[in-house]
Amino acid sequence: DGGITQSPKYLFRKEGQNVTLSCEQNLNHDAMYWYRQDPGQGLRLIYYSQIVNDFQKGDIAEGYSVSREKKESFPLTVTSAQKNPTAFYLCASSERDLYGYTFGSGTRLTVV
């Protein structure tokens, strides 16, 4: 079945550590996105990529980095520079921007 897989589902990080969240899709979608959701809040765009080897900053890119070396994969690194990284991270993909997105099941990151 086609879909988006995010891993891990839960992640605990010590302060000062970098962590990488995985996002893989087999939908043959060109565009991929990373969002962050805090309790009681909407989704905020971190980074997006519309094509392999190209990506753009979203609204809250500081403290995050991404790569898009393959169409299927769009990993997100949460660096130690991110001041408040505890959140629910959602990866999504779409055929084109004007279409709805398909989301992965998310990674819940907690800094301990």
Next chain:
Amino acid sequence: RKEVEQDPGPFNVPEGATVAFNCTYSNSASQSFFWYRQDCRKEPKLLMSVYSSGNEDGRFTAQLNRASQYISLLIRDSKLSDSATYLCVVNTLKRGAQKLVFGQGTRLTINP
């Protein structure tokens, strides 16, 4: 002004009731509109796209008013399983690329 605004609720209604959500958006050039449903601690899932002529899917009806920049979702004969957060989503132009912007969501609880 937020790009997409929703009444966060919560809405508590009895089973079988009709409930309506509204959403306003600020970018008059927006072209695509969606309603997503998000269950607690899960990823958002596309409920329905919203078309200018209005559209219906079973008990759900979505309307778009471009002049007022307003989108609505009506749920008839509500079921316990309709309890969720409903996200209004609008595409918007940012840095030369179309992006989806999410409202903060309206929480709905259907009571037996």
